[in-house]
Amino acid sequence: MTDPRARGNDLTAKARIRNAALDLYAEYGEDRVSMRTVADEAGVTVGLVQHHFKTKDGLRAAVEQLVVDYFLLAIETASPTGTPAQIAANRDEAVRDMLETHPAVVNYIRRTVLDPQSQGRLLERLVDLTRTEISKLRNNRIASTRRPESTQVIGLLVRQLGQLFLQPMIDEMWDYLAAGDTLHSDKPVLSVTVT
DSSP states (O other): OOOTTOOSTTOOHHHHHHHHHHHHHHHHOGGGOOHHHHHHHHTSOHHHHHHHHSSHHHHHHHHHHHHHHHHHHHHHHSOOOSOHHHHHHHHHHHHHHHHHHOHHHHHHHHHHHHOTTOOOOHHHHHHHHHHHHHHHHHHTTSSOSSSOHHHHHHHHHHHHHHHHHHHHHHHHHHHHHHTTOTTOOSOOOOOOOOO
16 A cells, blocks of 8 residues: 655655654644644744644644545555455455554544544544445445445444554453453454444
C-alpha cells in the first residue's frame, strides 16, 4: 500500500507540516500541541504553517483528511474479487493491516473520536467515506440492498474500529487477570465480529 504521507525528502512543506501535526496530535492530543511545536517538528516557521493552513482548525482538517486517505488507500488495495463476503473480508483485512502498520493513525483516531471535547469532524468524515463505499458496493450488487444503508455503514465501522477502541481496555483486563494467573502469560487479541 502506498503511504498517503509520501516518503523521502521530496515532501512539500505543507505535507511535512501536516505529517508532523498527525504525529504530535496522536502522541499528545491536539489541545496540548501548539502551532509553534508543529512548525518546529516540521522544520518550518509558524508563519508558513499559518500560510498553508490559516488556523489550527485548518490544520486539524488536513490531518483528518490524511487519516481518511489512509482508510481509502487501504480499501483501494483490497482485492475486489470473490463473493460479497470475501470482498468485505478483503477490505476489513486491508484496513486492519493499515492500522497495524500506522500506529499514529490509531492513536489519533482514539484521541479524537473518544474525546467528547474534540472539535474535529473525523468520525463524520469516516462515516461519509464508509457511506460512499457501501453505496458503490450496493450499486455494483456486491452489498445487500435488503438492509438499510445506515445499518451497513454502522456495522462496517464497528467491525473495522471496534478492536481499535476496545483493545486497550481488553489489555488492561488481561493484565489484571494475569497478575494472579501465571498460566496465561500471552494476551490474546480481541476479535470483534458484527453481522
